[in-house]
Amino acid sequence: KQEVTQIPAALSVPEGENLVLNCSFTDSAIYNLQWFRQDPGKGLTSLLLIQSSQREQTSGRLNASLDKSSGRSTLYIAASQPGDSATYLCAVEEADRGSTLGRLYFGRGTQLTVWP
């Protein structure tokens, strides 16, 4: 069974710092990897999706990389802002194994606080 681990569990930084959040997974047979953001008491907002054949994706100040062979992904946040404070979740979708459905496996998340 796929296991997803996120490090660190919590991170508190001053505004303006560049950050790296880490995600590792045990089974490299994945369909894609997705990073989400969750604000307190809210649902999940998709940030970036990396297909298994891709190495990285970028959106604004966010960059996510994927090394499928080593089972690792990183989310890079440039020039952090207080509005970036949230929990960041990494999820991998298992590869299609003859069905139309792939399951998402989540890490526990990194709780990020950016203070002014």
Add this chain to the structure above:
Amino acid sequence: SQTIHQWPATLVQPVGSPLSLECTVEGTSNPNLYWYRQAAGRGLQLLFYSVGIGQISSEVPQNLSASRPQDRQFILSSKKLLLSDSGFYLCARGTVHGYTFGSGTRLTVV
């Protein structure tokens, strides 16, 4: 649009009472739909998934059930709630372009 509607947003129910949480989705037909639960101090757990009307698969044995009476409607139910059913319930749809989640329902069983 891939919008997902969930209601209610918050619910407080006594132990032993029934439950019905509804999720409706917009966008393309025949979506893959999912119910996840996020319990305090724990990660997201997949409860049920559905690839079509009337097709439900359960991931873990539990006190809950799910139904899909219409293509874009997914319902989570219980006949008698337990304290351990408390949590944050999220509905999601999955496509080749990734997953989209609803805003969730916070359920507190008292």
